[in-house]
Amino acid sequence: MPDYTVQPAATVAVSVARRSIHPLLIPFPIACFVATLLTDLVYWATAKMMWADFSAWLVTAGFILGVLAAIVGLIDFLSRPAIRARRPAWLHAIGNAAVLVLALFNALVHGRDAWTSVVPLGLILSAVTVAVLLFTGWMGWTLVHAPVPQEVAE
């Protein structure tokens, strides 16, 4: 049997009081992207521009906050071989890069005027974004909470 221990937060590069900043930033873009999908759905149902306006702000804010979270996460990832050595870390990083690319496209689609700023392409991108987030969130959870094989930790 290999010896398992839990990865301590102090092994990340960007931290405050030995707590990683990355998990602190991550909820904001996730909340924005999930809310974008919800307001897109309401716009689809009602055609009231207010909901499309909400979506435009949410997806833009989500993208900006997501870039901040990604920068911090990337520094952790690049400066700690122990993180890079783990497969879920790669899936988490690649997935979230895809989320940001999707969100950038989606913010531009939401910059169109009226109905086609959401239906169909904006709505599809919002839904795919949330689907990818479910996957990367799962991988992130694995990184934080699953036991780490001792031989790959530093």
Added chain:
Amino acid sequence: MSRAAGLLLVAAALALSACDDDDNTDPQSQIGANPVLPAIRQYLFPPMHVAEVVGWKEGEAPTVPQGLKIEALATGLQHPRALYVLPNGDILVSESRAPYPQPVKRPKDLVMGWIEARATSAGQNGPSQRISLLRENPDGHGTSVDTAFIDHLNSPFGVALVGADLYVAESGAILRYPYQEGQTMMEAQPSTLSEIPGGPIDHHWTKSLLASRDGSHLYVGIGSNSNITENGMDAEKNRAAILEVDRDTGNFRVFASGLRNPNAMSWEPDSGVMWTVVNERDEIGPNLVPDYLTSVKQGAFYGWPYSYFGQHVDPRVVPQRPDLVAKAIAPDYALSSHVAPLGLAFARDSSLPDKYRAGAFVGEHGSWNRITLNGYKVVFVPFADGRPNGKAEDVITGFLGSDGKARGRPVGLAFDKTGALLIADDVGNTVWRVSAAP
């Protein structure tokens, strides 16, 4: 991660890079009664190009063909946009800007605000928002009076005189002043004839004014409050329309609708029919939708927002209105896409050479929503029997330099007392005077 993310980013960059105008549509094929209309395209980044404004250097002027002469009548103005010539020959110049601040409803509004500011950039030209009075010298060269006639207005644009009542249409109201011939400063306070659709959003804010021939009504052009209903239909009440205002009561009704941004309504001199220039919708391609010149029929619907040039449906508008699309009438004469016509003047009674008498001049402020600039000139549309008759001809050009930078941009047009053509040049801060060459 780096390779996969890198590929994604490269793919994104390729997909986002600015498109050209190439959809195989010749802008010249969009002038006249039956413009070629390509398929709708939607963008991540709509093609955008606003000519950088550098202004006129000393001695520079727009270009006119042989037989015409151009000179600056007045310079150093503050964003002159519309012109009105009083019976004694005095010229009222509406020096005007958008009412601001405009509400920011989406992140896009911040970006578009920046682009718009750039389009009027050379703008170190004072606060404007006033009407100036110019009095030409008897020889037509320069002015003897150049003074602020009415100051501190709220985005004034249209002016009309009926008897001794001088009307000024600003962002949200038609004001009435008592006018005495020859006065060079308005000292009386105005009364409000009518509240017209204005803020808090006043997207297309230029309110053109035209008096009926018998003086009983005023016609006011109210542009749409959005590109294509993105501010909601509630914001479009009594907009994208020409309103007919009763001069006694100030009450109005819709005279014609579906006109996205109608400006410079004028009476065609042979037929007595109202004509107007209209700025059509943006962001569905460099060659959609052509702006146009059209006669205005009472009670008619011209398509906006549901359709354009008759029954060409715009998918961005939901819920659609097939009933209105069915009755939308196509305008008379396309002027090419995104040229932004804001000035119109029929030339029958001018003193220009005969070839410029039968028809109308159109001031084209110029494009932003295509890569290759279009407009930025004054064209002449020949008329016969009260209808357009032939291809529009470029007459006053050179607002764009060969470097692609704007010296000026033409807006409102009028004929002075001698029959010379006046051109308001907003970013050039000049009123130009075009006369027959001696």
